[in-house]
Amino acid sequence: MKRDLNSAPFVSRLSQAFVCAVSLSVLCAQEPVVQPAVVPVQAPVPTNEALPAPSAVALPAPETPGTGGVAVGGGAAKKTSYSRCKVDGRQVALTFDDGPHATNTPRLLDLLKERNVKATFFMVGTNVEAYPEIVKRIVSEGHEVASHSLTHPNLGKMAEGSVTEQLERTHRAIKAACGVDVVSFRPPYGSFTVTQRAWAASRFGYRTILWDVDPLDWKVRDSAKVEAEILRGTTPGSIVLMHDIHKTTVDAVPAVIKGLSEKGLEFVTVSALISMDQGGDSGSGGAAPTSKSSPKAGGKSVSESKSKPGSSGKIPKAVEVKPKGK
Ligand SMILES: [Zn+2]
Numbered sequence: 001m002k003r004d005l006n007s008a009p010f011v012s013r014l015s016q017a018f019v020c021a022v023s024l025s026v027l028c029a030q031e032p033v034v035q036p037a038v039v040p041v042q043a044p045v046p047t048n049e050a051l052p053a054p055s056a057v058a059l060p061a062p063e064t065p066g067t068g069g070v071a072v073g074g075g076a077a078k079k080t081s082y083s084r085c086k087v088d089g090r091q092v093a094l095t096f097d098d099g100p101h102a103t104n105t106p107r108l109l110d111l112l113k114e115r116n117v118k119a120t121f122f123m124v125g126t127n128v129e130a131y132p133e134i135v136k137r138i139v140s141e142g143h144e145v146a147s148h149s150l151t152h153p154n155l156g157k158m159a160e161g162s163v164t165e166q167l168e169r170t171h172r173a174i175k176a177a178c179g180v181d182v183v184s185f186r187p188p189y190g191s192f193t194v195t196q197r198a199w200a201a202s203r204f205g206y207r208t209i210l211w212d213v214d215p216l217d218w219k220v221r222d223s224a225k226v227e228a229e230i231l232r233g234t235t236p237g238s239i240v241l242m243h244d245i246h247k248t249t250v251d252a253v254p255a256v257i258k259g260l261s262e263k264g265l266e267f268v269t270v271s272a273l274i275s276m277d278q279g280g281d282s283g284s285g286g287a288a289p290t291s292k293s294s295p296k297a298g299g300k301s302v303s304e305s306k307s308k309p310g311s312s313g314k315i316p317k318a319v320e321v322k323p324k325g326k
């Protein structure tokens with residue numbers, strides 16, 4: 001059965017369904033742009049200087065940060081996205097996007113191993129295809145592997161067919177590299193509409209993972225600042241966003257781990273954190289105020305994600321990707 005979504009961009013659909021309900025003020029173009037190790041197969045991967053510039057008329061989504069954790073598509077059903085979790089303990093999740101990187105990722109893995117810290121890697125499909133051995137190592141050392149699309153495009157502006165291809169191919173690349181069917185997905189720039197999140201959950205069994213701590217490591221490229229911001233913002237249940245393609249970020253990791261450990265925090269993978277999620281309110285009953293910087297046209301700035309875990313979090317079961325004949 002063909003979805004009529006194929007013929008219309010999600011954006012159009014959203015503008016009908018959500019624009020009036022959700023503020024358009026936040027453009028989630030938080031993320032840095034990946035520099036893939038290989039030439040993107042399909043869409044060109046933007047550089048930091050050439051982010052997909054969402055225009056006012058083509059906002060990827062009423063990407064209200066607070067929607068992280070809101071149940072969509074079925075009333076108070078299960079959550080499809082998370083910006084952080086509500087946990088009884090002191091667990092947090094360190095996450096690394098855009099890799100694997102030929103040298104920085106292995107060095108990071110060494111650092112994590114020495115400290116017995118587990119993390120989650122949201123990987124770009126083209127880099128997975130370029131460095132399958134690193135992917136294998138990530139899994140063998142107890143970390144979680146997750147999808148971050150194939151070529152790091154602004155998915156919130158793309159039609160379903162293209163998004164499907166981005167997700168399917170990445171899923172297959174990770175599966176081929178390490179045998180794991182990923183269940184966690186992070187959209188580049190955080191750009192993924194509420195409709196898309198529900199779709200990704202039903203179609204791929206993915207939960208959309210955002211973040212509540214963003215040190216802007218891709219932008220500042222300063223280990224001390226990265227460390228300071230993470231230590232300042234991380235609390236139990238936090239999902240910390242970093243990028244293992246940057247040397248300065250990897251340089252910051254030892255101090256980050258030390259500092260957070262001294263605050264009594266423990267490190268788990270995103271899936272483990274979600275399995276502990278108590279749902280309900282996250283302590284604020286609404287959007288947690290963690291906004292740091294305002295979005296700019298061009299999407300370089302980060303508008304921080306906020307948390308609002310909604311209903312009780314259940315981990316969507318990984319399901320097989322069902323390639324839709326192409
Ligand atoms: Zn990214």
